Amino acid sequence: MSTETALRNAGLRATAGRVAVLEALTSMPHSDADHVFRVVASAVPTTSIQSVHNILADLTAAGLTRRIEPAGSAALFERRVGDNHHHVVCSQCGAVDDVDCVVGHAPCLAPATTAGFTVQTAEVTFWGTCPECAASAA
Amino acid sequence: MSTETALRNAGLRATAGRVAVLEALTSMPHSDADHVFRVVASAVPTTSIQSVHNILADLTAAGLTRRIEPAGSAALFERRVGDNHHHVVCSQCGAVDDVDCVVGHAPCLAPATTAGFTVQTAEVTFWGTCPECAASAA
DNA sequence: GCGGTAATTTGAATGATTCAAAATAAGTAG
DNA sequence: CTACTTATTTTGAATCATTCAAATTACCGC
Numbered sequence: 001m002s003t004e005t006a007l008r009n010a011g012l013r014a015t016a017g018r019v020a021v022l023e024a025l026t027s028m029p030h031s032d033a034d035h036v037f038r039v040v041a042s043a044v045p046t047t048s049i050q051s052v053h054n055i056l057a058d059l060t061a062a063g064l065t066r067r068i069e070p071a072g073s074a075a076l077f078e079r080r081v082g083d084n085h086h087h088v089v090c091s092q093c094g095a096v097d098d099v100d101c102v103v104g105h106a107p108c109l110a111p112a113t114t115a116g117f118t119v120q121t122a123e124v125t126f127w128g129t130c131p132e133c134a135a136s137a138a
Numbered sequence: 139m140s141t142e143t144a145l146r147n148a149g150l151r152a153t154a155g156r157v158a159v160l161e162a163l164t165s166m167p168h169s170d171a172d173h174v175f176r177v178v179a180s181a182v183p184t185t186s187i188q189s190v191h192n193i194l195a196d197l198t199a200a201g202l203t204r205r206i207e208p209a210g211s212a213a214l215f216e217r218r219v220g221d222n223h224h225h226v227v228c229s230q231c232g233a234v235d236d237v238d239c240v241v242g243h244a245p246c247l248a249p250a251t252t253a254g255f256t257v258q259t260a261e262v263t264f265w266g267t268c269p270e271c272a273a274s275a276a
Numbered sequence: 277g278c279g280g281t282a283a284t285t286t287g288a289a290t291g292a293t294t295c296a297a298a299a300t301a302a303g304t305a306g
Numbered sequence: 307c308t309a310c311t312t313a314t315t316t317t318g319a320a321t322c323a324t325t326c327a328a329a330t331t332a333c334c335g336c
Binding site: 063066068069071073075089090091097098099114115116117118119120121122123125126127128129130131134 | 209213
């Protein structure tokens with residue numbers, strides 16, 4: 001399915017900006033609006049950082065992208081949606097990678113008590129050191 | 139142990155501002171800098187929001203408070219530190235409560251793959267609806 | 277192709293946070 | 307108790323990511 005078709009199937013018009021944003025996120029997952037903007041700007045020179053924010057918000061609302069906000073980072077976006085995957089974040093450089101699932105599967109994600117809250121989803125963020133930072137520390 | 143002693147034990151001077159911030163967080167855990175500031179301002183009228191940010195950063199660096207940043211909220215602070223507890227966040231109003239632990243204990247928090255990252259901690263955020271929002275929706 | 281409407285553009289505003297220099301106060305030594 | 311040293315606070319400004327709103331543009335069904 002082409003990027004354009006994916007957009008139309010989601011009820012969105014297939015504009016150059018949206019296509020460029022989606023393709024930028026394909027090659028660089030876990031990018032913030034500014035990184036996306038820099039890549040998109042070469043394909044769509046008239047764009048702006050505000051437009052990229054608009055587009056990312058639209059795509060996320062339509063379920064085409066997912067937004068994550070690790071502490072200390074700007075919002076990051078990725079195209080991998082619909083599954084329940086989590087993330088590892090490097091506490092030194094902020095690098096992010098996907099973590100497919102946690103040992104113990106779904107039951108693992110049920111809290112023992114919820115203080116009266118109805119829980120819909122669980123979000124797990126692993127904090128550690130990425131290979132690059134580990135190498136440069138040694 | 140008094141609040142002052144706790145500060146000195148952590149290597150920090152016991153100032154009125156710091157005492158007031160710690161006591162504000164005792165009565166209102168999961169408060170952001172602005173909420174803390176409003177409470178502290180009545181005890182220390184010369185303070186400012188920037189000072190509260192300074193203090194919260196110092197306290198967090200000293201391990202006296204913990205900082206969490208749920209997506210969509212400003213940074214929140216709490217005095218409960220040293221344990222590995224997690225949080226439930228209301229996706230409607232942003233209310234936060236503690237979750238003692240997840241079923242499955244520590245192994246639950248080991249990711250299946252870490253993409254070469256060395257994982258130090260796991261942070262779990264449960265998203266749902268708080269009792270108040272559930273009641274007002276009905 | 278035309279028109280209606282969604283989307284982008286442009287410019288400004290916001291909120292949380294950080295930075296930096298000057299003023300102040302905590303703790304300590306005498 | 308006093309003075310000193312240095313941590314801390316104060317004050318004011320700056321930054322960053324993000325959001326808002328009005329005007330322009332461009333997508334796409336007809």
